[in-house]
Amino acid sequence: MTTYSKVKQTLIDLKSAQSTMEHYAKITQDEKSRKIFERSARKLEPTLERLNKRIQRMEFEEPQYKGS
Numbered sequence: 573m574t575t576y577s578k579v580k581q582t583l584i585d586l587k588s589a590q591s592t593m594e595h596y597a598k599i600t601q602d603e604k605s606r607k608i609f610e611r612s613a614r615k616l617e618p619t620l621e622r623l624n625k626r627i628q629r630m631e632f633e634e635p636q637y638k639g640s
Contacts, residue, residue: 576630576637583623590616 573581590613597609631638 576627576634579623579626579630583620583627586616586620586623590620 593609593613593616597606597613600606600609
């Protein structure tokens with residue numbers, strides 16, 4: 573597995589985790605838990621943005637990765 577594919581898979585996994593937390597925030601009855609899920613999902617946003625930028629840079633530097 574290449575570094576590119578590992579970074580891309582990490583991005584996919586983190587987006588999935590974020591989506592799960594957002595879902596739990598919507599369905600939980602406990603206010604404290606809802607806030608924790610919402611905050612946790614938001615905290616992933618900067619990391620997701622950095623990974624997206626890293627993937628774009630990798631695709632620019634190695635055009636064969638573009639569209640993979």
